[in-house]
Amino acid sequence: MDIFDFSEGREGYYGEYGGVFLPEILHATIEELLECFRECKADPKFWQEYVSLLQNYSGRPTPITHLENLSRKLGGAQIYVKRDDLNHTGSHKINNVMGQGLLCQRLGKSKVIAETGAGQHGFATATMAAKFGFECKIYMGAVDVARQRPNVFWMENLGAEVIAVEDGQKTLKDAVNECMRDWVTNMADTHYILGTACGPHPFPEMVSWFQSIIGLEAREQMLKQAGRLPDRVYACVGGGSNAMGIFQGFMNDDNVELIGSEGGGHGVGSYMHSSRLAYDDASVGVAQGYKTYFLQNDEGNMNETHSVAAGLDYIGVNPIFAHLHDQGKVRFEAATDIEVKEALKLTMRTEGLIPALESTHAFVTAIKEAPTMGKDQIILINQSGRGDKDIFTIADALDDAKWKSFIGGKADQYRGENN
Amino acid sequence: MGLQSFIAERKQSKDILVMAHVVCGYPSFEENLQELEIMAEAGVDLVELQFPFSEPSADGPLFVRANEQSLKSGTTVDQCFEFMKLVSARFPFKVLMMGYYNTAFKMGEAAFVKRVKDAGGVGYILPDLPIEESPELHRLSEEAGIEPIILMTPTTSDKRLAKLGAVSRGLVYVVARKGVTGSKTKMGDDVLALVERCRQHTDVPMGVGFGISSKADIDVLRGHADIAIVGTAALKIWEEGGASGLRNFFAELMA
Ligand SMILES: Cc1ncc(COP(=O)(O)O)c(C=O)c1O
Numbered sequence: 001m002d003i004f005d006f007s008e009g010r011e012g013y014y015g016e017y018g019g020v021f022l023p024e025i026l027h028a029t030i031e032e033l034l035e036c037f038r039e040c041k042a043d044p045k046f047w048q049e050y051v052s053l054l055q056n057y058s059g060r061p062t063p064i065t066h067l068e069n070l071s072r073k074l075g076g077a078q079i080y081v082k083r084d085d086l087n088h089t090g091s092h093k094i095n096n097v098m099g100q101g102l103l104c105q106r107l108g109k110s111k112v113i114a115e116t117g118a119g120q121h122g123f124a125t126a127t128m129a130a131k132f133g134f135e136c137k138i139y140m141g142a143v144d145v146a147r148q149r150p151n152v153f154w155m156e157n158l159g160a161e162v163i164a165v166e167d168g169q170k171t172l173k174d175a176v177n178e179c180m181r182d183w184v185t186n187m188a189d190t191h192y193i194l195g196t197a198c199g200p201h202p203f204p205e206m207v208s209w210f211q212s213i214i215g216l217e218a219r220e221q222m223l224k225q226a227g228r229l230p231d232r233v234y235a236c237v238g239g240g241s242n243a244m245g246i247f248q249g250f251m252n253d254d255n256v257e258l259i260g261s262e263g264g265g266h267g268v269g270s271y272m273h274s275s276r277l278a279y280d281d282a283s284v285g286v287a288q289g290y291k292t293y294f295l296q297n298d299e300g301n302m303n304e305t306h307s308v309a310a311g312l313d314y315i316g317v318n319p320i321f322a323h324l325h326d327q328g329k330v331r332f333e334a335a336t337d338i339e340v341k342e343a344l345k346l347t348m349r350t351e352g353l354i355p356a357l358e359s360t361h362a363f364v365t366a367i368k369e370a371p372t373m374g375k376d377q378i379i380l381i382n383q384s385g386r387g388d389k390d391i392f393t394i395a396d397a398l399d400d401a402k403w404k405s406f407i408g409g410k411a412d413q414y415r416g417e418n419n
Numbered sequence: 420m421g422l423q424s425f426i427a428e429r430k431q432s433k434d435i436l437v438m439a440h441v442v443c444g445y446p447s448f449e450e451n452l453q454e455l456e457i458m459a460e461a462g463v464d465l466v467e468l469q470f471p472f473s474e475p476s477a478d479g480p481l482f483v484r485a486n487e488q489s490l491k492s493g494t495t496v497d498q499c500f501e502f503m504k505l506v507s508a509r510f511p512f513k514v515l516m517m518g519y520y521n522t523a524f525k526m527g528e529a530a531f532v533k534r535v536k537d538a539g540g541v542g543y544i545l546p547d548l549p550i551e552e553s554p555e556l557h558r559l560s561e562e563a564g565i566e567p568i569i570l571m572t573p574t575t576s577d578k579r580l581a582k583l584g585a586v587s588r589g590l591v592y593v594v595a596r597k598g599v600t601g602s603k604t605k606m607g608d609d610v611l612a613l614v615e616r617c618r619q620h621t622d623v624p625m626g627v628g629f630g631i632s633s634k635a636d637i638d639v640l641r642g643h644a645d646i647a648i649v650g651t652a653a654l655k656i657w658e659e660g661g662a663s664g665l666r667n668f669f670a671e672l673m674a
Binding site for chain 2: 019020021022023024025026027028029167168173176177180181184185186187188283285286287288289296298299300301302
């Protein structure tokens with residue numbers, strides 16, 4: 001099954017989802033992007049260049065780690081982890097960004113803009129822009145700027161301009177709107193590096209294509225290292241790019257179950273979560289350039305969303321998943337904030353791994369299900385990012401007294417310097 | 420009377436018409452009504468009533484805030500349609516719905532068309548709905564006798580203008596420049612050339628909008644465009660100068 005093999009007149013549609021819903025002024029820009037992407041996708045040299053760039057710059061292929069301790073402790077399936085946290089800049093976001101950077105060179109544009117939630121995509125984009133010599137502007141919700149300062153620090157020091165978005169809920173969706181506004185003004189010399197498999201066609205397809213490198217590697221590595229394919233593959237789902245990335249490696253393997261884990265926030269019925277497919281609160285709508293399931297009210301205005309992981313805190317889900325959900329091809333679950341904190345502690349203590357809060361959502365679902373599976377069964381988790389960036393949030397969650405007194409001391413020191 | 424014949428009739432006594440804009444429920448429906456009274460007195464010909472949306476990605480800062488504040492104060496789609504009904508019955512200008520596609524999509528396209536029509540609207544502007552996605556909505560609108568307003572822009576190729584021209588009805592909204600609503604546009608030869616280029620592809624009247632804020636702007640368009648569209652400038656004046664400010668603004672604009 002090739003989900004990107006569109007039928008006549010349905011280019012960019014996955015079932016009833018996807019499409020291009022943009023102001024007329026962007027029509028030519030999107031057409032130009034689509035044409036350039038088609039050329040790149042059809043050109044084997046482009047993919048080779050992409051892969052070797054990631055090998056030389058970002059440490060690909062990332063390994064697969066067998067979590068023997070955790071598997072033993074849970075007493076069920078053998079757990080393997082795809083280590084996309086070991087990428088340069090600390091997450092899978094760099095894959096897509098490097099790909100779009102190469103594409104931006106082909107487009108002949110000199111500036112890039114990007115939205116970011118957790119800051120990982122912004123961090124990766126700022127890094128790529130520094131390497132490729134693009135001028136770079138990152139739009140980030142003011143709430144996210146406040147909770148992800150370490151990434152903001154790196155972006156700025158890498159030479160990017162970080163703009164705190166004060167509109168709406170001041171999170172990822174508002175940063176996307178702000179990128180759209182920049183793009184309708186500056187499209188002549190600016191490429192919009194969308195960070196996930198959402199937005200108007202060709203972004204869902206293009207981002208998925210770049211991220212498919214995760215699944216390509218993982219399938220081969222599982223065969224080599226575990227001797228066979230996994231029974232289940234778990235990934236967290238914000239917009240859905242890391243999940244699309246790893247799932248594509250197993251899309252044609254009917255015996256491999258694919259499970260997406262969304263931001264459950266405060267849980268079912270709380271209306272403070274980011275679960276579009278796992279819970280029943282979302283409905284089909286059109287916003288931010290595409291049609292999919294959105295967390296919105298009956299009149300089509302978006303609801304407030306929440307997740308402890310800024311990168312999952314988003315109203316919509318990629319249109320490919322909306323379709324694969326309808327088809328029963330991917331199962332969606334949610335992990336609550338509390339479950340995420342517990343799973344993170346467990347993973348750190350038993351395996352010495354620090355997954356990003358986003359990635360930990362995948363661990364939660366896997367950890368819940370592993371004990372119900374046989375010891376001869378195998379599961380694979382995509383660790384999309386590492387948790388260093390979350391140190392402030394995690395320290396808060398763990399209520400770490402020593403950390404607090406360290407920060408207090410630092411604050412006193414800075415205050416002293418300012419006086 | 421349909422939109423196009425209304426425009427033709429009004430143009431018999433004026434060389435250029437004016438279309439104004441309010442965001443429903445911002446600052447409040449009462450203030451909207453005061454603004455509209457002033458616009459009607461000044462002889463405004465058409466008004467866009469913007470239905471607030473939570474993701475107004477084609478709007479600039481002032482309208483973004485207006486959308487947000489309106490929703491925050493509890494504005495609903497039902498209220499907007501009720502307001503539209505009241506306004507189109509009370510004033511001599513014609514009323515268009517303006518908003519984002521999700522508002523129409525969520526209630527269903529057939530219901531949307533019926534509600535615009537029942538509220539006395541003569542058409543609608545949905546800037547994030549491209550023609551590829553709207554054949555059914557256009558068909559329903561034609562049946563009901565209301566007009567979907569097509570946008571033509573400086574980045575639109577001639578080939579695409581021909582496509583847009585073929586489905587345009589009522590009036591065409593010519594977007595004077597790149598960007599979002601709000602910032603100023605230098606009205607000059609570029610804009611006039613764009614209007615001329617658009618005219619090659621359709622016979623419907625041409626409205627020009629985005630950044631029009633003065634009589635001088637309108638003077639540039641006079642004799643070239645049929646309608647000058649004034650959006651953000653009026654809201655800004657209302658916020659800064661209240662009723663008397665807005666009265667002076669339109670008096671000068673339309674002198
Ligand atoms: C480490 C990490 N994982 C996952 C995500 C979620 O995005 P996606 O669903 O596109 O993979 C983010 C987003 O910021 C992230 O930083």
